[in-house]
Amino acid sequence: MKKIFAVFLSMICLGAFAEDPQPQPPVRVSLFSTSVDWAAVTGLPWQQYTGKISGASRFLVKEGLVLYYLDSFPCYGEADSVRVWLSPTGKMSGNLRLVCVHKPEKISFAYRNATEDALDAQSTGILTCPVVGDYNFKIDISKCIRGKDWKEYR
Secondary structure, three states: OHHHHHHHHHHHHHHHHHOOOOOOOOOOOOOOOOOOOHHHHHOOOOEEEEEEEEOOOHHHHOOOEEEEEEOEOOEEEOOOOOEEEEOOOOOEEOOEEEEEOOOOOEEEEEEEEOOOOOOOOOOOEEEEEEOEOOOEEEEEHHHOEEEEEHHHHO
């Protein structure tokens, strides 16, 4: 009887390990930036920078290009000024205002192709653009580097 019980118990244990694990529920995260106060961390004062985007890249802009500034050192985007639209002729609609602890050399945007009046939707991927100038900087969209599309990060 002990042998039958041992065999039965072994089968149950092996069966438990052989089953596919249940999918894990999504992890809830709480975002808290470790860089909230770059001015305090670096000892550099906050300054305001405004950007103008121009240039045309038919390959990239198409019927229009919506750009969403992505915060990264040394700058944060001001809440009401991080979305701009670029027309196929290179005209910009919207404001790009950043607060930075020093002049950015390059900045990144999430982007998607859309007309000016299109509703916001999920962006396509990332663009990294060189910055020319100082407090009133300029970006030539044709010099931006297109990174991976978001689906490529999966």
